[in-house]
Amino acid sequence: MPILNADLHCHSVVSDGTLTPEALAARAAANGVELWALTDHDEIGGQQRAMAAAHAHGMKYLTGTEISVTFASETVHIVGLGFDAEDPRMHEGLQATRGGRGARAQEMSAQLEKVGIRGAYEGALKYVGNPELISRTHFARFLVETGVCKDTSEVFRRYLTDGKPGFVPHRWASLKDAVRWISEAGGAAVIAHPARYRFTATEEYALFTEFKAHGGRGVEVVTGSHTAAEAMRYADTAREFGLAASRGSDFHSPDESHTDLGQLPFLPGELTPVWELLADRIR
Known part of the structure; x- marks a missing residue:
């Protein structure tokens, strides 16, 4: 071969x-x-x-x-x-x-707001080519852009994963x-x-x-x-x-x-x- x-x-x-x-x-x-x-x-x-x-x-x-x-x-x-x-x-x-990604994203944003991170949904949307496919990755880019984390690896250590702020499971x-x-x-x-x-x-x-x-x-x-x-x-x-x-x-x-x-x-x-x-x- x-x-x-x-x-x-x-x-x-x-x-x-x-x-x-x-x-x-x-x-x-x-x-x-x-x-x-x-x-x-x-x-x-x-x-x-x-x-x-x-x-x-x-x-x-x-x-x-x-x-x-x-x-x-x-x-x-x-x-x-x-x-x-x-x-x-x-x-x-x-x-x-x-179909469930939009509602999930709104809930992720609400959780992040509770720990002082405002405007995450709107911020994540700036990175989305297709709004139907908004995901944790887009939120991670927003958190890096705004200086909350230095890179996306840090984002997923501190946020958006199970047990951390911003994590919302989806079936x-x-x-x-x-x-x-x-x-x-x-x-x-x-x-x-x-x-x-x-x-x-x-x-x-x-x-x-x-x-x-x-x-x-x-x-x-x-x-x-x-x-x-x-x-x-x-x-x-x-x-x-x-x-x-x-x-x-x-x-x-x-x-x-x-x-x-x-x-x-x-x-x-x-x-x-x-x-x-x-x-x-x-x-």
Whole structure:
């Protein structure tokens, strides 16, 4: 199998990134990416722009999104790749899971006001390309801009996480629904950055077991938030559950992301890359 510089996880201004799909495509191509996917949170409105930009820079493209689901009281992200971006069931499902973000954001702002941080909702909106997708990341940028915290890492140590001011849980889609939307639209569902979830070993095993049972097909092994040891661990998990392996930087912003587009280690050679399952979906 030839080595391929694929980056199948990143975000634009359509969700919580800071660059346009066109700027992301240019950055990916400049970094040697050969196969690219834009995976905005719960949104596929940037797909046609991303595909056109990818082709303009000589890259192959897979459609993508990152769907928020609730599993064992934890928010888990499922990346969908290679689906039909015009599928009505996908559009309806994503619209429904976006629906609770506005009310949640207002409640987050009210909590922050109680600890002396005023105007957070309006401040966060300045960073939002799509108001339907206002998120903790947009609030974090406001807290940095106003000097409450020096960077977004400090924000998530002091605010917006469980037990801290500004944290408001939201019930997302079910794991079954997210995998079904992706699969029925012709794509492959992938568990994103599994090392980030605060699961016990038993809960993680249940996640992978249920994901596989619902038709999930892959797991991110190499990603911007995984250490080398974690990549090895989830390579073993991919083999154990018969899942393909994916690779993606989870790039959001030149100023915030630790890993740039296309700059990850390559996948271990003994794994099946997820793009091999989607060869007929690559454009």
